[in-house]
Amino acid sequence: MIVASQKPVEEIRETLKDYKKVLIAACGTCVTVCLAGGEKEAKELAALLSLSGEQEFKVVTPERQCDAEFLAEFDKDVRQADAVLSMACGAGVQFMAERCAGKPVIPALNTSFLGVNRDVGYWTEMCQGCGNCILEKTGGVCPVARCSKSHFNGPCGGSSNGKCEVDPSIDCGWQLIYDRLKSLNQLHRLYEIIPPRDWSTSRDGGPRKLRRTDVVTEEV
Amino acid sequence: MKVIVVGKSKYRDAFQSALRDAELEPVAVETAAGLKNLPEELPVVLLYDANLSPLIMEEGAAEKAVSVLKPQDAVVFLMDRDEDANPHIEYRVLETASRLASAKRRVTVLLRSCRAPDERFDDLYRIARQKGVTFIRYESLDITENEGIYTVVARDGKLSVSIDTPLLVDCGEKPSWELQEFSDALRLRTYDGGRISGNRWFLNQGATFKRNVRLVDTAALSGDIQRIMPALVKDILALEKPAQEKTAFVDAEKCAFCYTCFRVCPHSALGPDHGAAAMKVNDLLCEACGICVAICPASAIEFKAASPAALGDKPADAASGEPAGAASGDKPTDDTLGNKPAGAAAEDRRRTAEVPKETAGGKLKIFCCENSAFIIAKEALAGTDVKVESVPCGKDIEIEPVPCGGDTDIEPAPCGVNIDIEPVPCGGAVNAAMMANALRSHDRVMVAVCCEDACRHRDGNKRCIKQVERLKSRLDSLGYDSGRLSYVRTGVTMVEIFKEAALKALAGGEMK
Numbered sequence: 001m002i003v004a005s006q007k008p009v010e011e012i013r014e015t016l017k018d019y020k021k022v023l024i025a026a027c028g029t030c031v032t033v034c035l036a037g038g039e040k041e042a043k044e045l046a047a048l049l050s051l052s053g054e055q056e057f058k059v060v061t062p063e064r065q066c067d068a069e070f071l072a073e074f075d076k077d078v079r080q081a082d083a084v085l086s087m088a089c090g091a092g093v094q095f096m097a098e099r100c101a102g103k104p105v106i107p108a109l110n111t112s113f114l115g116v117n118r119d120v121g122y123w124t125e126m127c128q129g130c131g132n133c134i135l136e137k138t139g140g141v142c143p144v145a146r147c148s149k150s151h152f153n154g155p156c157g158g159s160s161n162g163k164c165e166v167d168p169s170i171d172c173g174w175q176l177i178y179d180r181l182k183s184l185n186q187l188h189r190l191y192e193i194i195p196p197r198d199w200s201t202s203r204d205g206g207p208r209k210l211r212r213t214d215v216v217t218e219e220v
Numbered sequence: 221m222k223v224i225v226v227g228k229s230k231y232r233d234a235f236q237s238a239l240r241d242a243e244l245e246p247v248a249v250e251t252a253a254g255l256k257n258l259p260e261e262l263p264v265v266l267l268y269d270a271n272l273s274p275l276i277m278e279e280g281a282a283e284k285a286v287s288v289l290k291p292q293d294a295v296v297f298l299m300d301r302d303e304d305a306n307p308h309i310e311y312r313v314l315e316t317a318s319r320l321a322s323a324k325r326r327v328t329v330l331l332r333s334c335r336a337p338d339e340r341f342d343d344l345y346r347i348a349r350q351k352g353v354t355f356i357r358y359e360s361l362d363i364t365e366n367e368g369i370y371t372v373v374a375r376d377g378k379l380s381v382s383i384d385t386p387l388l389v390d391c392g393e394k395p396s397w398e399l400q401e402f403s404d405a406l407r408l409r410t411y412d413g414g415r416i417s418g419n420r421w422f423l424n425q426g427a428t429f430k431r432n433v434r435l436v437d438t439a440a441l442s443g444d445i446q447r448i449m450p451a452l453v454k455d456i457l458a459l460e461k462p463a464q465e466k467t468a469f470v471d472a473e474k475c476a477f478c479y480t481c482f483r484v485c486p487h488s489a490l491g492p493d494h495g496a497a498a499m500k501v502n503d504l505l506c507e508a509c510g511i512c513v514a515i516c517p518a519s520a521i522e523f524k525a526a527s528p529a530a531l532g533d534k535p536a537d538a539a540s541g542e543p544a545g546a547a548s549g550d551k552p553t554d555d556t557l558g559n560k561p562a563g564a565a566a567e568d569r570r571r572t573a574e575v576p577k578e579t580a581g582g583k584l585k586i587f588c589c590e591n592s593a594f595i596i597a598k599e600a601l602a603g604t605d606v607k608v609e610s611v612p613c614g615k616d617i618e619i620e621p622v623p624c625g626g627d628t629d630i631e632p633a634p635c636g637v638n639i640d641i642e643p644v645p646c647g648g649a650v651n652a653a654m655m656a657n658a659l660r661s662h663d664r665v666m667v668a669v670c671c672e673d674a675c676r677h678r679d680g681n682k683r684c685i686k687q688v689e690r691l692k693s694r695l696d697s698l699g700y701d702s703g704r705l706s707y708v709r710t711g712v713t714m715v716e717i718f719k720e721a722a723l724k725a726l727a728g729g730e731m732k
Contacts, residue, residue, distance in 0.1 A: 039474075039517070047657045051700060
């Protein structure tokens with residue numbers, strides 16, 4: 001899922017200072033699960049920002065801000081507000097902004113990564129959405145997301161005792177790959193050279209689009 | 221009524237027989253795997269033969285061990301190292317120490333706390349002192365070993381004592397992998413190292429954090445099963461009804477199925493309902509602590525009255541499905557809490573939540589844990605004008621203004637100052653939104669939670685304090701006076717501490 005964290009509250013207040021009526025739009029999916037932008041966080045933020053007594057806040061929670069139908073339910077609330085504080089990921093904030101003509105839409109979160117929930121309140125990055133998955137070659141551990149340098153053919157010289165030179169709290173991605181392949185009895189896979197890759201499927205190709213033509217009957 | 225008897229204890233057959241005599245149906249389960257697919261709320265008796273040092277358990281073993289020592293060698297019994305010793309261990313240690321001291325041995329008992337202040341303990345302690353046993357209370361220990369000689373340095377925060385001994389008897393229970401396996405299979409919340417009761421033996425022997433699981437430490441019984449049977453049977457029969465008149469309720473429409481409640485519930489009362497793609501509360505296991513209500517990121521959990529069928533003989537109005545004194549503060553103004561809402565109201569509630577309007581409040585608002593601070597609030601706040609904001613289900617409180625002064629030595633409470641009290645089922649039921657909303661209507665806000673280790677919901681007190689600290693830091697970031705928000709750890713006998721904290725909060729200070 002998409003993992004995000006809330007911006008410092010003083011930064012949020014600064015971005016909202018020119019608006020009297022603020023609609024706080026929580027998001028009911030990924031950022032709810034990662035405790036950053038769900039209804040509970042939105043209510044807490046509203047209560048905290050209301051302490052000044054100078055602004056009015058209303059909290060709404062679309063199921064997702066990345067689907068127009070869910071946003072449409074709140075068009076009326078948006079019209080009544082001077083600005084919208086979106087507690088969605090960057091995608092949700094932008095989609096909300098597209099819909100709110102003439103209305104400022106302000107982000108409340110810093111969208112961080114695609115990750116997993118390892119424990120209560122603890123998430124780690126697992127995927128960078130590069131658009132060309134090779135997890136079958138690397139024992140199910142992603143060299144793009146989990147090696148700090150995104151190396152494809154083994155660790156750099158900064159791997160020490162299984163840890164990364166970037167930060168000793170980071171596991172070396174290639175150590176993880178080695179350990180996992182060893183446990184699968186597939187160490188021979190390490191002899192297979194992964195060639196330099198075409199990053200056009202990732203960010204190098206510019207903003208990406210996806211279409212499933214089989215579910216489309218009229219071209220958009 | 222079926223009762224699962226878990227474990228390979230040598231007393232298992234005797235227990236099963238005693239349960240049958242009480243007209244219950246014991247079902248033996250020997251392995252953790254055998255617990256799979258059983259209904260989670262079935263009563264479970266977890267039989268456990270604690271693995272303790274033979275020097276305190278076996279007759280003559282201690283004498284044999286010291287017989288090879290030099291006459292001047294010290295013998296040290298170490299208690300409470302990982303968790304507070306069960307009373308029966310304390311008795312055995314005192315008896316053994318007295319016997320060795322009688323035989324002219326230098327005996328020292330190191331202990332962190334003694335929580336068995338009964339007559340038997342008093343007698344054994346007095347005898348041990350008379351025989352010459354030295355007792356040292358410690359807060360922290362350092363133990364080093366060199367060629368068979370242990371050097372124990374015990375500190376109590378002010379002084380330290382160093383003892384060299386060739387015989388250091390650790391009187392704690394050795395970890396049991398089998399018990400750990402059962403705990404995992406039963407989803408029992410444990411402390412670090414898999415300890416089930418932690419330092420809570422003094423509160424309720426044999427209680428676990430899961431209401432339907434009783435831990436029976438057979439080492440404590442010395443074979444006398446009948447001694448605990450009446451209480452055990454009573455506990456088992458109580459499981460036919462919910463623990464409280466209200467339980468947590470998950471609104472499946474709002475639930476994000478994130479498992480946060482599942483992971484934090486100290487009583488393992490929530491489980492997945494895959495059909496509804498939402499979490500579901502097991503009413504019979506819910507202890508209505510409100511931790512899940514406070515933490516749910518989708519605000520999908522609220523309190524409702526326990527189901528009429530489950531409550532049985534309760535009056536109709538107590539089981540009407542109306543909200544039951546929910547931990548309020550951030551509840552929506554349309555106030556459609558309660559059983560699963562339907563239609564337009566449900567739809568509206570799912571989508572919008574009004575920020576509560578600022579209301580005129582008193583000088584100080586205190587969120588009081590019902591298990592500690594709420595019980596002593598009347599006595600502690602005598603003299604002030606106390607208003608109880610909402611009385612929780614099944615509880616009654618009478619706080620009336622009484623003359624200033626009181627019978628304590630500390631500063632009297634000021635007359636006529638408005639203090640609003642909101643009882644909460646646990647400190648963990650208070651979230652940041654509730655506190656921030658209270659700060660909008662009150663000059664000061666305080667949260668009063670139970671002491672360290674005394675939370676009956678495991679870590680609700682710690683959760684609350686972390687929420688307070690985070691909110692204070694956010695208040696600081698916004699340039700507000702974070703001293704308006706404070707907390708105190710208290711207990712039912714700590715009236716003066718509660719009072720002092722409340723007066724300090726009124727004055728804008730905080731307890732250190």
